[in-house]
Amino acid sequence: MxxxxxxxxxxxxxxxxxxxxxxxxxxxxxxxxxxxxxxxxxxxxxxxxxxxxxxxxxxxxxxxxxxxxxxxxxxxxxxxxxxxxxxxxxxxxxxxxxxxxxxxxxxxxxxxxxxxxxxxxxxxxxxxxxxxxxxxxxxxxxxxxxxxxxxxxxxxxxxxxxxxxxxxxxxxxxxxxxxxxxxxxxxxxxxxxxxxxxxxxxxxxxxxxxxxxxxxxxxxxxxxxxxxxxxxxxxxxxxxxxxxxxxxxxxxxxxxxxxxxxxxxxxxxxxxxxxxxxxxxxxxxxxxDNFELEETTSIYPNPSNDGRINISTTAELNQISVLTINGQVIQKITNPNLIDNTIEISNLPKGFYFVLLEANGQNITKKIIIN
Known part of the structure; x- marks a missing residue:
């Protein structure tokens, strides 16, 4: 963050x-x-x-x-x-x-x-x-x-x-x-x-x-x-x-x-x-250092009603981590393969999460809600 x-x-x-x-x-x-x-x-x-x-x-x-x-x-x-x-x-x-x-x-x-x-x-x-x-x-x-x-x-x-x-x-x-x-x-x-x-x-x-x-x-x-x-x-x-x-x-x-x-x-x-x-x-x-990654990244839908989110970015991501509010990592994707600059993450249980994105030494965290 x-x-x-x-x-x-x-x-x-x-x-x-x-x-x-x-x-x-x-x-x-x-x-x-x-x-x-x-x-x-x-x-x-x-x-x-x-x-x-x-x-x-x-x-x-x-x-x-x-x-x-x-x-x-x-x-x-x-x-x-x-x-x-x-x-x-x-x-x-x-x-x-x-x-x-x-x-x-x-x-x-x-x-x-x-x-x-x-x-x-x-x-x-x-x-x-x-x-x-x-x-x-x-x-x-x-x-x-x-x-x-x-x-x-x-x-x-x-x-x-x-x-x-x-x-x-x-x-x-x-x-x-x-x-x-x-x-x-x-x-x-x-x-x-x-x-x-x-x-x-x-x-x-x-x-x-x-x-x-x-x-x-x-x-x-x-x-x-x-x-x-x-x-x-x-x-x-x-x-x-x-x-x-x-x-x-x-x-x-x-x-x-x-x-x-x-x-x-x-x-x-x-x-x-x-x-x-x-x-x-x-x-x-x-x-x-993180400004460029912040400006070129979006997550949708948010809130999500079906346990799925899409991450869209023009950055070359090194890692995506989904964390609970207590800091526990529940999903981690290293060197994710984006198709048309987008990747879908699914099977997320209902709750409040943070998505940590890392790219070439930059990192940002986005808040998401799964209903």
Whole structure:
């Protein structure tokens, strides 16, 4: 989504109802001033619970699958299949790694911002912070290694749920980098972006020393400054993912659980609009990039009375995704074949949906209603 859409506004309102009264009263600025205000807010009250206690936190319902199969398995962003059966599941704490050689052997603790980026300066509390330390399959954790997150068109490795490792797609919103990156599923890209925005905000004062004291490849995500923090290519990637994959109920539940656990919150889950209030020039540039696609695309009939819509565009689409209001992908078409610049999507159940269209680094989201 190129702007704060109805979905983001709805979610912002829902999130606000979960926030302790007055929690963000000091967040009154814009730009880097706002970022520092948020840093002070989420540092105050943060009580480090240690690395070992994460295992117990991961048994909390907020870290379990209550959105997809609803089977109370561990919600692992590297193995969850949002549109069908998972390739494997973890239920018990006894399935922690351990040695592993294959997917499904065991799960461990994945640092979304790799530990190797900061451990030459300090370990705690960054190592132990569940806002960027997630329970994931051990094999895939090792495959991701210390690589940045990015877009992969030609994967060298593909995981059981479709996450990809390979050279970054050096075009569109991800232009400017061509080395190896790891691409998660669309369903979890916003989660990862907001985790990284949290990290560069909560640990703002340390970002320069982290950057200057490491040579790990994930360093390329950052620019060596405290304020902007993120390098141009990866800031565009993360803002695009943040907009394409809005805050979902699973993130809200996780945010509340972590607040109860360690006393602070992720402000970008509570207030998604903070991202573009801080990095406003990049958000504006991304919006301009999407103008041409917006102007040449239409969806009809809308509302639809028979579960079918037509997408008409002169753009060469790379992907079409249909998402529920909760952000769950129910249909995805890669490299769609348009006939006379039109493609039909059918078998849509009654409901309210968003259609995400991607073309050469541009993306727009359209609202549709199926009666």
């Amino acid at each position: 190129k702007k704060i859409t109805l979905l983001l506004l709805l979610i912002s309102t829902f999130c606000f109802a979960q926030i302790p009264a007055g929690y963000y009263n000091t967040a009154t600025g814009t730009g880097y001033t706002l970022k520092t205000q948020l840093k002070n807010r989420i540092t105050n009250g943060h009580v480090d619970q240690g690395y070992g206690s994460l295992w117990n936190l991961y048994t909390n319902t907020a870290f379990r699958d209550t959105n997809y199969e609803n089977d109370n398995s561990l919600l692992d962003i590297y193995s969850e299949n949002p549109t069908g059966p998972d390739p494997y599941n973890y239920f018990s704490t006894s399935q922690q790694c351990g040695s592993y050689s294959n997917e499904g052997d065991c799960y461990n603790r994945e640092h979304i911002v790799p530990q190797a980026f900061f451990d030459n300066v300090a370990i705690d509390p960054m190592k132990n912070d569940p806002f960027h330390v997630a329970p994931v399959d051990g094999k895939v954790n090792g495959l991701r290694d210390n690589y940045p997150y990015g877009r992969v068109n030609s994967p060298t490795n593909t995981t059981a749920n479709g996450s990809k490792l390979g050279p970054n797609y050096n075009s569109g919103y991800s232009a400017g980098y061509s080395n190896t990156v790891f691409e998660p599923l669309d369903e979890f890209k916003g989660d990862i972006a907001r985790s990284i925005f949290y990290f560069v905000t909560r640990y703002e004062d340390s970002m320069v020393s982290f950057y200057n004291n490491t040579t790990v490849i994930s360093k390329n995500m950052f620019d060596g400054t405290a304020n902007n923090a993120l390098s141009p290519t990866f800031l565009k990637i993360l803002i695009t993912w943040h907009n394409q994959d809005p805050v979902s109920p699973k993130e809200i539940a996780r945010n509340n659980a972590i607040y109860n656990y360690q006393g602070n919150r992720n402000p970008y889950i509570d207030h998604p609009e903070y991202v573009c209030q801080i990095w406003s020039s990049v958000c504006a540039a991304l919006s301009t």
